Amino acid sequence: MKLEEKRSMIEKIVKRYPEKESAILPALYFVQSQDNNMLSEQDVKDVAQMLGVSESKTFGVATYYTMFNEKPVGKYHLQVDTNIPATLVGAEEIVAYLEKKLDIKVGETTPEGLFTLSTVEGLGSGGTSPTVQVNATYYERMTIEKVDKLIASLKSGEMPPKDVNYNYGTECGILFKNRDKVDSTSIKTYKSNGGYAALKKARDMKPEAVLAEVKDAGLRGRGGAGFPTGLKWSFLSKEDARPIYLICNADEGEPGTFKDREVMEHDPHLLIEGIAISAYAIGSEKAFIYIRGEFAWIANILETAIEEAVADHQIADLDIVVHRGAGSYICGEETALIESLEGKRGYPRLKPPFPANVGLYGCPTIVNNVETLACVPFIIENGATEFKKIGTENNYGPRLFSVSGHVNKPGVYEYPMGTPLKNILSAAGGVNGNLKAVIVGGLSNPVMRASEIEDLRLDFDSCINAGTMLGSAGIIVMNDAVSIPKIALRTAKFYANESCGECVPCREGTYSMVYYLDKLVSGNGTKEDLNALSYLCKNIRGLTLCPGGDAAVMPIEAMLNKFQKEFEALANHKLSQNKEGASYEYHD
Amino acid sequence: MNITIKDRELEVKEGQTVLQAARENGIYIPSLCYHDRTGPAGKCRVCVVEVEGMAGLHTSCSLEVSEGMKVITDSEKVLEAQKLVVNLLLSTGKHDCLSCEQNGICELQDVAYYLGIETPAFHMADVKPEIDDSSEFVYLDHSKCILCGRCIAGCNGTVVNEVLDFGYRGHEAKVICDNDVPMGHSSCVQCGECVQLCPTGAIIDKLRRGKGRPWETHKVQTTCGYCGVGCQIDLHIKDNEVIDITGKEGVGPNFGSLCVKGRYGYHFLNDPARLKTPLIRTNGSFREASWDEALDLVAKNLNRIKQESGPDAIGVFSSARITNEENYLMQKFARATIGTNNVDHCARL
Ligand SMILES: Cc1cc2nc3c(=O)[nH]c(=O)nc-3n(C[C@H](O)[C@H](O)[C@H](O)COP(=O)(O)O)c2cc1C
Ligand code: SF4
Ligand code: SF4
Ligand code: SF4
Ligand code: SF4
Ligand code: FES
Numbered sequence: 010m011k012l013e014e015k016r017s018m019i020e021k022i023v024k025r026y027p028e029k030e031s032a033i034l035p036a037l038y039f040v041q042s043q044d045n046n047m048l049s050e051q052d053v054k055d056v057a058q059m060l061g062v063s064e065s066k067t068f069g070v071a072t073y074y075t076m077f078n079e080k081p082v083g084k085y086h087l088q089v090d091t092n093i094p095a096t097l098v099g100a101e102e103i104v105a106y107l108e109k110k111l112d113i114k115v116g117e118t119t120p121e122g123l124f125t126l127s128t129v130e131g132l133g134s135g136g137t138s139p140t141v142q143v144n145a146t147y148y149e150r151m152t153i154e155k156v157d158k159l160i161a162s163l164k165s166g167e168m169p170p171k172d173v174n175y176n177y178g179t180e181c182g183i184l185f186k187n188r189d190k191v192d193s194t195s196i197k198t199y200k201s202n203g204g205y206a207a208l209k210k211a212r213d214m215k216p217e218a219v220l221a222e223v224k225d226a227g228l229r230g231r232g233g234a235g236f237p238t239g240l241k242w243s244f245l246s247k248e249d250a251r252p253i254y255l256i257c258n259a260d261e262g263e264p265g266t267f268k269d270r271e272v273m274e275h276d277p278h279l280l281i282e283g284i285a286i287s288a289y290a291i292g293s294e295k296a297f298i299y300i301r302g303e304f305a306w307i308a309n310i311l312e313t314a315i316e317e318a319v320a321d322h323q324i325a326d327l328d329i330v331v332h333r334g335a336g337s338y339i340c341g342e343e344t345a346l347i348e349s350l351e352g353k354r355g356y357p358r359l360k361p362p363f364p365a366n367v368g369l370y371g372c373p374t375i376v377n378n379v380e381t382l383a384c385v386p387f388i389i390e391n392g393a394t395e396f397k398k399i400g401t402e403n404n405y406g407p408r409l410f411s412v413s414g415h416v417n418k419p420g421v422y423e424y425p426m427g428t429p430l431k432n433i434l435s436a437a438g439g440v441n442g443n444l445k446a447v448i449v450g451g452l453s454n455p456v457m458r459a460s461e462i463e464d465l466r467l468d469f470d471s472c473i474n475a476g477t478m479l480g481s482a483g484i485i486v487m488n489d490a491v492s493i494p495k496i497a498l499r500t501a502k503f504y505a506n507e508s509c510g511e512c513v514p515c516r517e518g519t520y521s522m523v524y525y526l527d528k529l530v531s532g533n534g535t536k537e538d539l540n541a542l543s544y545l546c547k548n549i550r551g552l553t554l555c556p557g558g559d560a561a562v563m564p565i566e567a568m569l570n571k572f573q574k575e576f577e578a579l580a581n582h583k584l585s586q587n588k589e590g591a592s593y594e595y596h597d
Numbered sequence: 598m599n600i601t602i603k604d605r606e607l608e609v610k611e612g613q614t615v616l617q618a619a620r621e622n623g624i625y626i627p628s629l630c631y632h633d634r635t636g637p638a639g640k641c642r643v644c645v646v647e648v649e650g651m652a653g654l655h656t657s658c659s660l661e662v663s664e665g666m667k668v669i670t671d672s673e674k675v676l677e678a679q680k681l682v683v684n685l686l687l688s689t690g691k692h693d694c695l696s697c698e699q700n701g702i703c704e705l706q707d708v709a710y711y712l713g714i715e716t717p718a719f720h721m722a723d724v725k726p727e728i729d730d731s732s733e734f735v736y737l738d739h740s741k742c743i744l745c746g747r748c749i750a751g752c753n754g755t756v757v758n759e760v761l762d763f764g765y766r767g768h769e770a771k772v773i774c775d776n777d778v779p780m781g782h783s784s785c786v787q788c789g790e791c792v793q794l795c796p797t798g799a800i801i802d803k804l805r806r807g808k809g810r811p812w813e814t815h816k817v818q819t820t821c822g823y824c825g826v827g828c829q830i831d832l833h834i835k836d837n838e839v840i841d842i843t844g845k846e847g848v849g850p851n852f853g854s855l856c857v858k859g860r861y862g863y864h865f866l867n868d869p870a871r872l873k874t875p876l877i878r879t880n881g882s883f884r885e886a887s888w889d890e891a892l893d894l895v896a897k898n899l900n901r902i903k904q905e906s907g908p909d910a911i912g913v914f915s916s917a918r919i920t921n922e923e924n925y926l927m928q929k930f931a932r933a934t935i936g937t938n939n940v941d942h943c944a945r946l
Contacts, residue, residue, distance in 0.1 A: 063760075065759065065760060068764055068773060069763050072764045073763075354766070359637065359659050510767040510769070511640055512642055516770070520689065552654060552678050554639045554640065
């Protein structure tokens with residue numbers, strides 16, 4: 010493609026955004042797609058020049074995100090998710106098999122340039138793991154046999170069809186009310202089941218009344234922190250001339266979480282209606298859906314649905330832009346997300362000011378999770394009282410539980426908040442093997458021993474009382490075949506790979522945790538190394554710029570404390586050695 | 598407004614941060630990524646304090662003072678956190694201070710000293726120096742970089758040369774020039790703003806390498822002689838030789854920033870070819886003369902030319918290296934004393 014054509018394409022992208030720089034990620038994607046899936050030095054220069062940003066900034070952005078390839082890749086880029094939910098069900102075996110089959114190591118390309126093999130962090134597909142992403146396409150629920158078929162097909166130049174038989178279940182029938190329907194993504198299906206009635210109802214109400222209803226419903230954010238949604242909205246100043254932005258957080262980055270995609274992939278109009286009602290309540294005329302970059306096909310589903318909604322005059326006064334991230338866990342954190350949407354590296358911002366005051370482009374901004382926004386139509390249609398009939402005190406409404414790891418039917422299950430963990434595990438087909446440990450809120454939360462979950466109810470408050478957190482409700486189940494130190498190492502690697510690197514304790518702390526855990530797991534660790542790990546966890550906590558640092562140490566600290574013996578056994582291995590091997594002195 | 602820091606009651610200004618208030622009152626709170634000109638960045642986390650009645654640790658560089666606030670800077674919790682930061686930085690960078698140019702004026706060393714850290718607590722992989730020696734005046738060693746971002750903020754925000762930024766991420770993150778090319782091959786104009794702002798020995802003035810330790814020099818503040826802006830500079834002098842020039846922080850017009858000439862163009866000071874007296878040419882060769890003799894000669898010749906050929910046979914050409922006032926006097930001299938409008942200036946080129 011000629012430079013001029015590229016320029017006019019990029020100019021079109023720019024028009025979607027209030028500020029030019031926001032187009033940097035889509036522009037980089039675009040030039041990469043025109044250059045054999047690789048970003049050359051010239052591509053970076055072109056984008057910098059076309060968007061009027063410095064070369065260093067453009068290069069800094071390109072190298073921050075994992076989905077831009079600064080080195081050539083093969084025609085088929087095989088990317089295997091090796092995050093914890095995936096390793097629990099054999100992702101590493103798949104990687105080893107691919108290495109053998111293709112006769113290359115991870116990171117290499119076959120000599121004829123057909124395949125490049127990479128491992129990647131969670132792909133938001135923990136329930137359908139192992140996943141091999143080929144270029145932009147997910148091949149989920151993979152087995153060795155399926156890998157054989159996949160490679161054979163690719164060799165003949167054909168991308169095979171995907172297996173989209175995901176497990177799911179629902180007791181509430183609210184967020185999954187259309188899950189069973191044929192053609193569930195179309196506006197016709199959506200409307201035939203009562204869709205967009207809530208939006209119409211909302212428009213007949215005053216915005217303040219809509220906000221009050223959501224507040225009364227006690228809806229708490231489903232993104233992780235469980236912050237009351239209505240309260241967050243009410244932080245917006247009433248007398249402010251600046252535009253207000255609504256951002257739907259569809260980054261779905263928390264390992265073990267793969268629920269937002271269920272809504273977007275199967276019922277995009279539910280999300281659009283939720284966004285439209287919420288935007289109306291807070292007075293926003295422009296909304297963004299920031300979706301993780303790997304969900305390219307889901308972004309297309311959303312865009313089609315938005316076009317349908319526009320054509321059907323459902324969202325005449327609202328512009329919704331779907332913006333793809335490009336591979337960064339931290340961009341799920343709301344201020345990093347805002348920076349990313351502004352076309353920058355995903356570096357979280359110092360708070361205060363909070364986004365409700367100074368957010369996107371310096372304007373008041375509300376960030377809400379997909380599932381949170383998808384609850385809004387039900388609240389408006391049926392009223393806060395009905396919503397509060399679901400769930401437990403202070404923890405109302407339905408919740409999408411992502412269940413992965415050692416269960417017989419990993420998948421997403423819609424149950425009321427406060428449902429006992431045991432019920433969810435049975436819904437997911439029961440534990441495969443003897444339960445050893447479980448993380449209930451996505452990887453960033455303290456692990457629970459089997460003995461601690463007998464009566465555990467899955468709502469925000471019960472989880473806190475039990476010493477863990479409900480977070481994004483990503484339930485990772487581990488049976489007794491699992492080595493916790495190995496899981497701890499993989500966990501540390503995830504956070505080290507994803508640390509944005511902005512602040513010291515997280516950047517160098519996660520790097521150091523990997524070093525010590527690696528030493529222990531490979532049999533070279535000592536007691537001092539274990540002490541170093543505890544010291545790191547204790548002191549990193551609460552010291553970092555964004556909650557990403559806490560997210561890294563909380564699971565590891567809990568693993569160290571609750572499965573101490575396993576770590577000590579590894580360290581004792583080395584006890585006989587003399588002190589000279591000590592790699593850490595933690596006296597003051 | 599009244600607050601207490603470290604049990605000292607202080608009167609502070611509204612809108613100030615705790616760190617600023619502490620500094621103004623001579624109380625040391627460690628800081629690395631904060632600089633007065635680049636503002637709070639929240640990156641290093643070494644400036645944390647505790648505040649009575651507020652849970653957790655707070656970065657003093659970003660925390661605004663409020664009436665009655667009681668700030669604790671030396672609790673065990675604060676010191677442990679600060680030690681963690683410094684230990685991590687020392688263990689993951691290459692900080693053997695012995696021959697580091699920044700030794701003695703390094704802000705990282707200052708914090709380590711304050712915390713009593715002799716050697717880093719963590720012993721991990723060996724770190725290799727990562728030197729970029731490609732630029733004429735600026736010398737980089739990425740292994741001493743703590744990613745505080747001050748150089749980047751200066752390059753983009755103060756001097757707006759937009760050369761530097763962060764590249765890559767996590768532990769791999771680094772300061773890059775353009776698309777990560779060596780500085781000498783980049784669009785850097787070598788203003789040295791980044792050097793001026795760097796708290797460590799990661800970006801330093803190349804010309805001063807090996808010329809003397811900071812404590813062997815004394816500083817003399819003067820005005821840069823290159824142009825009429827009048828930037829305030831500090832000459833760093835050792836044994837009567839200028840071995841470095843830095844911008845004077847906190848005073849105008851430049852508030853620390855300089856251009857390549859003012860910062861690095863001082864070689865002429867000690868050059869044997871430097872003119873120290875006026876020279877008069879007789880029979881095709883120069884001889885040294887006194888100022889009185891030289892000025893007399895010029896005056897005599899100007900008068901002669903004016904009488905023989907009229908004032909317009911004379912033209913006056915002045916310099917951008919002198920001040921506005923001096924340039925004004927020069928044209929006044931041309932018009933009023935000589936009587937010509939033939940006035941020009943090198944900056945018009
Ligand atoms: C490291 C980190 C990663 C996060 N990732 C996500 C994410 O992928 N999706 C999400 O909705 N929220 C994520 N969050 C939470 C957001 O910062 C924000 O709180 C949330 O989107 C607010 O929406 P809610 O109030 O509807 O939950 C993350 C937070 C942190 C600290
Ligand atoms: S805690 Fe980690 S992710 Fe968050 S700002 Fe610091 S380095 Fe970045
Ligand atoms: S940068 Fe500072 S701490 Fe590092 S070697 Fe130089 S003087 Fe020492
Ligand atoms: S010397 Fe000046 S132009 Fe060059 S990188 Fe440093 S601040 Fe930027
Ligand atoms: S080079 Fe110096 S100023 Fe720049 S980020 Fe590194 S330590 Fe900070
Ligand atoms: S000086 Fe405050 S965080 Fe660095």
